[in-house]
Amino acid sequence: MLYLTLRQYEYVCAIGRHGSLSAAALRLNVSQPALSNALTRVESHLGYPLFSRRRGAPMALTPQGRKFIEEAEALLNRAALLEDSKQPVAGESRLRLGCFIDLAPFLLAQSLHHLREALPDIVLTHGVETFEGLISGLIDGKYDFALTYDLGMDAGFSCRKLFDSTPRALLSADHPLARADQLSLAELAKYPLILSKEGLSAQHVLGLFRRKALNPTISHRAESLEIQRSLAAHGEGVGISYASPESGYSYDRKHLVSLPVSDPEATEAVVLARHGTGPTDPMITTAERALVELLQRD
Incomplete structure (x- = not known):
């Protein structure tokens, strides 16, 4: 039995895309209460929030919300394909790699190339950041993992050592x-x-x-x-x-x-870091294994 409708998926995706209930309502030409009710229903069914709500601040996606909306958009694209076989389907799986700015000229290009070989069906994006940008990006879900030095990360991060840097x-x-x-x-x-x-x-x-x-x-x-x-x-x-x-x-x-x-x-370690210490989904596990295979040195 389906507990959520495609319309509810569409409404939640619009809120994520436009950043607020008012902007999404204007875009879809529906009322704000309709969007708010759809969002409440979806979050209640999932059991976790898709957006962080702070008084006076724009609605921001949680890491779980970002992943949910990517999958919901892929579902909507597949549904649209059933109605119109000429409409292309957007990439279903996305992977976001972050890299510390000083390491990027040495590691980024080869890492992207290797990941595309290991996971040819994914949509791969990247960002180059300072330490602070990478840490906040990992916490906020902007990046799935990052190539960086083992600095500034607490026990809430998982780190795989790649090599020592002198x-x-x-x-x-x-x-x-x-x-x-x-x-x-x-x-x-x-x-x-x-x-x-x-x-x-x-x-x-x-x-x-x-x-x-x-x-x-x-x-x-x-x-x-x-x-x-x-x-x-x-x-x-x-x-x-x-x-x-x-x-x-x-x-x-x-x-x-x-x-x-x-x-x-x-001497400082260069690591592959991600936020969270528990198991992750198979795509990220495969990507981590590919980068460790490429970059890890004895």
């Missing part, structure tokens, strides 16, 4: 430390640092020094990795980055030296 010191070719094979945090603390402007990244790097009772000065906070590399190449300080291209030149063709930081505690 930070590198970025120096100009004529810097006094440029001829070393590797550098310690104590050696680097004697020189002004160029850190990322991304808050959690900068806090993490500074925390490495402070745990050794070192208090370096900060010369710049760079908006991007390439700006950090350019500043370092021009002698504006020592950059410290976990993501560093193999090229020995900055974008503006200045020679740049990149040396590993020797302190073992500075």
Whole structure:
């Protein structure tokens, strides 16, 4: 027996698409009470809310609501196909991958390619974010999982370690430390640092020094990795980055030296993270397995 009608599905999808009862009612040319009653009926039957409702704020989809509406829209498309065989059916399964901004140039393209090979029937989208953007995106259901460093996530997240990343010191070719094979945090603390402007990244790097009772000065906070590399190449300080291209030149063709930081505690794990610790649906399990197969290193 069907407890929900296609009309109720249509009404709920319209609310999700337009962000409010009033906008959806105007679009569908129905009354707001009709939409509100349909939403109440659907949520009551499902046993969980599809939208978060805060006074004075727009209606926002919960993670469960986002998934329900995607599946409801696929159902409506299939129903429309029965009535009109010429109408295309939208993709039924969607997968959303997030990636930390500094890792994206190294990991994103190959990950998307591998996922499409492993799951050819899915609709795959991606986003590139800061740490804070990824964490909120995972919690809100904007992303199903994310490639990031193991920073800022609590016990409410599941993380699969892919590999360890050692930070590198970025120096100009004529810097006094440029001829070393590797550098310690104590050696680097004697020189002004160029850190990322991304808050959690900068806090993490500074925390490495402070745990050794070192208090370096900060010369710049760079908006991007390439700006950090350019500043370092021009002698504006020592950059410290976990993501560093193999090229020995900055974008503006200045020679740049990149040396590993020797302190073992500075090593940080790159992980595949998702929100929640319980079992997930088979599609996400398959996607996680594919990315681990591609990126996990001994």
